Amino acid sequence: MKILLIHQNFPGQYKHLAPALAAQGHQVVALTCKVKEAQTWQGVRIIPYEIKGASTKGIHPWLADFETKILRGTSCYRGALGLKEQGFEPDVICAHHGWGESMFLKDVWPKARLGLYCELYHLTTHPFVDFDPEFPSQNPAGDKLRIRMKNLNNRLHEEVMDAGISPTRFQAATFPDHWQDRLTVAHDGIDTNLVRPNPGARLEIENGPTLTRDDEVITFINRNLEPYRGYHVFMRALPDLLKRRKNAHVVMLGGDSTSYGSKPPQGKTWKQIFIDEVRGRIPTPHWNRVHFLGRVPYDRFLAMMQVSRVHVYLTYPFVLSWSLLEAMSAEAAIVASDTAPVREVMTEGETGLMVDFFDRAALVDRIDALLDDPDTRARLGANARALVREQYDLHxxxxPRHLDWVRHLGDLPARPPRD
Structure with missing residues (x-):
């Protein structure tokens, strides 16, 4: 088949699928705004397109998000026309439509089958809205309307989508009923041969110690340190946790920006806001055992997971982080929030321990007890890795599920654009 891949940050979720399709003998082309010049990567021809246009000053705030998707969609459309003029006619288009790029591709190739990476449909009900009472909506009625507007991109894509794929049942279930017969649940996969226990792992801390499996290490990861992933809960647990665990080192990974949810007050970061809140209750000798690594290369991330005695994962009801499954694959003993996305992949007392997202005292108690119980840590870690190998192993x-899905997609009758 001739296969076109669309991702604004290619390869993104197609990191493994794209070269695997090329290895099967398919002609695979990626269209992306990430590169400036055409190039070949692992058998995949990568073609650039340029985003043209700018956001309109003074536009209604509910339309600002959709306008950026229109700009990307029309820019990708122009890139697709260029490909068509060169004679490229894809049988299948696979796209992460979250940024709008694939909105008009069926207008270029109406006979192509369009398969979407369906990450999330925005819902206006609890617990998707107002899950955390500390950050309530300032305009509950208006926010529901705004969130519905965010789904314009999803809705326009549904009209031309031939099939969709979601990484978890939780994420797939956010989409409306009339999507469900076209959705397949298949995770992107964890390379369990790479993400595995390593008794000899070493994590060097700049201007600090080198941590190994002999040290008491507690780990916490966010893409960006923010409330959506429980950073505020974990930080508020630190004073008691460090007081109880006199030798523990706490290692945190994550950036200073905001990936999800509301932004912090102007000129501030969530990271610093909660450091400032708790720092006065943490003596300096204890604070010296807290290490912020920022964003790190993947090998340092792996070392962090491999030296971890207890890994903490907290999240609102939202997209599940890959890092949780990677921590499980590394045989980390995990304490996680008892929220719906976590319950899909973890079982209390078997593959990890769970606590109410807001219960800081229970979080400290469970971490403390687990650090004193090496047998339980070993059992939970081994069970967690076994589950990931059985249900989420990449290879x-x-x-194979994703490759089967693409093959099935190619057999479907195409849904043409609708007026």
Missing amino acids: SVCL
Whole structure:
């Protein structure tokens, strides 16, 4: 088949699928705004397109998000026309439509089958809205309307989508009923041969210690340190946790920006806001055992997971982080929030321990107890890795499912654009 991949940050979720399709003999082309010049990567021809246009000053705030998607969609459309003029006619288009790029591709190739990476449909009900009472909506009625507007991109894509794929049941279930018969649940996969226990792992802290499996290490990861992923809960647990665990080192990974949810007050970061809140209750000798790594290369991330005695994962009801499954694959003993996305992949007392997202005292108690119980840590870690290998392994489970899905997509009758 001729296969076109669309992702604004290619390869993104197609990191493994794209070269695997090329290795099967398919002609695979990626269209992306990430590169400036055409190039070949692992058998995949990568073609650039340029985003043209700018956001309108003074536009209604509910339309600002959709306007950026229109700009990307029309820019990608122009890039697709260029490909068509060169004679490229894809049988299948796979797209992460979250940024709008694929909105008009069926207008270029109406006979192509369009398969979407369906990450999330925005819902206006609890617990998707107002899950955390500390950050309530300032305009509950208006926010529901605004969130519905955010789904314009999803709705326009649904009209031309031939099939969709979601990484978890939780994420797939956010989409409306009339999507469900076209949705397949298949995770992107964890390379369990790479993400595995390593008794000899070492994590060097700049201007600090080198941590190994002999040290008491507690880890916490966010893409960006922010409330959506429980950063505020974990930080508020630190004073008691450091007081109880006199030798523990706490290692945190994540940036200073905002990935999800509301932004912090102007000129501030969530990271610093909660450091400032708790720092006065943490003596300096204890604070010296807290290490912020920022964003790190993947090998340092792996070392962090491999030296971890207890890994903490907290999240609102939202997209599940890959890092949780990676921590499980590394045989980390995990304490996680008892929220719906976590319950899909973890079982209390079998593959990890769970606490109410807001219960800081219970969080400290469970971390403390687990650090004193090496047998339980070993059992939970081994069970967690076994589950990931059985259900989420990249090479034996997930990649074959994605390849089957693309093959099935190619057999479907195409849904043409609708007026």
